[in-house]
Amino acid sequence: MKILLAEDDPLVGDAVAQGLRLAGFTIDWVRDGREAIHALKVGSYSLLLLDLGLPMLDGLSLLDKLRRTGDKIPVLVITARDALPDRIDGLNRGADDYLVKPFDLEELVARVHALLRRGQGRSHSELRLGKLCVSPLNHTVTYDGQGIALTSREFALLAALMENPGAVISVRDIEERLYGWEEEVSSNAVEVLLHRLRRKLGGEWVRNVRGVGFKIVEPS
Numbered sequence: 001m002k003i004l005l006a007e008d009d010p011l012v013g014d015a016v017a018q019g020l021r022l023a024g025f026t027i028d029w030v031r032d033g034r035e036a037i038h039a040l041k042v043g044s045y046s047l048l049l050l051d052l053g054l055p056m057l058d059g060l061s062l063l064d065k066l067r068r069t070g071d072k073i074p075v076l077v078i079t080a081r082d083a084l085p086d087r088i089d090g091l092n093r094g095a096d097d098y099l100v101k102p103f104d105l106e107e108l109v110a111r112v113h114a115l116l117r118r119g120q121g122r123s124h125s126e127l128r129l130g131k132l133c134v135s136p137l138n139h140t141v142t143y144d145g146q147g148i149a150l151t152s153r154e155f156a157l158l159a160a161l162m163e164n165p166g167a168v169i170s171v172r173d174i175e176e177r178l179y180g181w182e183e184e185v186s187s188n189a190v191e192v193l194l195h196r197l198r199r200k201l202g203g204e205w206v207r208n209v210r211g212v213g214f215k216i217v218e219p220s
Helices: 010-022 031-040 059-068 083-090 104-120 152-162 171-178 189-201
Strands: 002-008 027-028 045-051 075-079 097-100 125-129 132-135 140-143 206-209 213-216
Touching: 002 010, 002 031, 002 171, 010 027, 010 104, 010 140, 027 031, 031 045, 031 059, 045 104, 059 083, 075 083, 075 104, 083 097, 083 206, 097 104, 097 152, 125 152, 132 152, 152 171, 152 189, 152 213, 171 189, 189 206
Parallel strands: 002 027, 002 045, 045 075, 075 097
Antiparallel strands: 125 132, 132 140, 206 213
16 A cells, blocks of 8 residues: 655654555655645555644645545644644544654554554455455465465555455556655566466456456456
8 A cells, every 4th residue: 555654854754664664555755745735636645644844834734735625535643743732633624643753663553554444444454355365464365274475565466456356456556556756667567466466376366357457356
């Protein structure tokens, strides 16, 4: 899943970005509020991590702008403002959760997973299709209880397909979800990943819808 991080502190931003990448997320990082607005207009993100003290456009003004335009992206505020009125104000203006700096990275990852589950209408962390089980929280894949070893990129691709089994995802959407701004993507990168994933899962799990994209289905 792809997350937009809006944080102007280079030390905090670097630590959060690295930690979330290690947890399996794709991260785009912006340093001010105007960059964040632009990124949200041109990119597709599952969640926004928002610092309140951003230059150019502060976090609460950015949040107001998003909610006024009907943008429902989950927003997790990360800030040094720990006073109760600040937390209440942020939540009342449209934030979905609030985490005060300094925070433990494991707690941040847990809160991100919780918000993503809530946004997808799921009450548990696993993604299941028949005997296939994907755990974004533990970064594991099993079939009928037996583990399947995937690379981090293969796992991200499988998780993207498993979020809505049977729904077709285009190659462009897959690229958008799996790769950040700073990564070069070869023309056949997604096809190579799909080939490797099929080899490990079995060829009947991932179907090609010609001219549209790919979907995951339970083999009959």
